[in-house]
Amino acid sequence: MAPSDTRGGADSREGGTAGKDPSEATACGLLMLRLGRAAAARMGAALAGLEMHPHDYAVLHALNEEGGVSQTELAATLRVHPSNLVALLDGLEAEGLVERRRDPTDRRRQLLELAPGGRERLDRAKAAVENTERDLLAPLASADRRRLHAYLEQLAAHSCAARAGKGRRC
DSSP states (O other): OOGGGGGOTHHHHTTOSTTSOHHHHTHHHHHHHHHHHHHHHHHHHHHHTTTOOHHHHHHHHHHHHHOSEEHHHHHHHHTOOHHHHHHHHHHHHHTTSEEEEEETTEEEEEEEEEOHHHHHHHHHHHHHHHHHHHHHTTTSOHHHHHHHHHHHHHHHHHHHHHHHOTTOOO
16 A cells, blocks of 8 residues: 555545645644734724724724623633733723722622723724725635635634633633
8 A cells, every 4th residue: 555545545535635735734724824924013003093902992892792791701812911911991081981980789899991091992993904005815715705704704703612612702
């Protein structure tokens, strides 16, 4: 039996990596990494025009979707170490973009809300990010963009569920 024959089986019948160049086995992950870096660089440049960083945008975006969350919950959602999040929140609070308030049911917890100034800044940032995304996805037809978005949502849900339980956003 030739060496390539030993890799047959289900992989070769189902479009797996059997018989392919070893670099192709990790190509999807590498492409996601490269595209993630390219998207982050473009998003960072677009947000810099608004004197924002991608982490600021991520916090404002998450609070817009899930306001009234604790710092611990937000850190888990954003996959940021809680101690790193505190400094980020301090800066956003000082700018009047985020508000902290005590949880009325547990005075030890701080709940985070998007302040009116944060909502305004988020609206401007969303427009900048949408323009950047439109440019990044320009080679794809509209249906392909929707399909890509659905696949990314599915992968993110799987990743978050595996890490922190069903229902967790990230």
